[in-house]
Amino acid sequence: MKEITKHYSNGEVTITWKAHLCSHSGNCSRGLLPVFDPRRRPWIDPALASTQQIIDQVKKCPSGALTTKMNSEENNK
Ligand code: SF4
Structure with a gap:
């Protein structure tokens, strides 16, 4: 299976979603539907919450498909 990894940033934090790990539990959409x-396509929009x-x-993602990284950490490398 092809491994798809997507990144979505609001300028401050970057959400990474690994499609092949997602168990489609729905936790993320139940907990924070705007994002x-x-x-919707793209299904993640980090501009819609803090x-x-x-x-x-x-x-709270049970599968590890979702991770976040502060953009400031990237810049300090
Ligand atoms: S919470 Fe994680 S495993 Fe569940 S649907 Fe969202 S990304 Fe997929």
Whole structure:
């Protein structure tokens, strides 16, 4: 199976979604629907909640498909 990894940034935090790991539990869309809307393309829009809300929700992804990274960490490399 092809492994698809997508990145979505709001300028402050970047959400990474690994499609092949997603178990489609729906936790993310139930918890933070404006950002994670499976009926929309692209289905993740990080502009629709605060950075802290995004980080808190991503931590609840049971499969590890979703991760976040602060953009400031990238810049400090
Ligand atoms: S919470 Fe994680 S595993 Fe569940 S649908 Fe969202 S990305 Fe997929």
